[in-house]
Amino acid sequence: MLTRRADFLAANRGLxxxxxxxxxLVNPNSADTMRFGITVTKKIGNAVVRNRMKRRFRELLRAVLPTEGLPASDHVLIGREGGIERDFGQLREELSAALARAREGKGDKRRPRGAGPRK
Incomplete structure (x- = not known):
């Protein structure tokens, strides 16, 4: 599991x-292990909501990463507002699809720094 801020910043430079x-976020690491981290900001809700989301993400990653994760890579999930209401099965399908895109090297464009939420 990722715990150091430097590891999260390194993952942010990846796909x-x-x-x-x-x-x-997926970024190759120097270790030969598959690691994961979870981030949920205070914008999402109070502590109860954030912790619930982190528990769901942790269980989701433990179920999906061993079979579908990229080897020797760091995987970071950043929670979004809609994530807490989504069905667990739907989250699992979305994570599988996201990992498949990452395996193919197809990532999304980054938003410009300072850009607010899209409407």
Missing amino acids: RVSRPGFVL
Whole structure:
């Protein structure tokens, strides 16, 4: 599991795949292990909501990464507002699709720094 800020910043330089419930960041690491991290900001809700989302993401990653994750890579899930209401099965399908895109090297474009939410 990723815990150091430097690891999260390194993952941010990697591939980015956006989905309605989360954003997946994937970046190769120097270790030969598959690692993961989870980030949910205070914009999402209070502590109860954020912790619930983190628990769901943790379980989702434990179920999907061993079979579909990229080897020797760091995987970071960033929670989005719609992620807490989404069905767990739907989140699982979205994560599988995001990992497939990352495996193909197809990421989404980054938004310009300072750009607010899209409307």
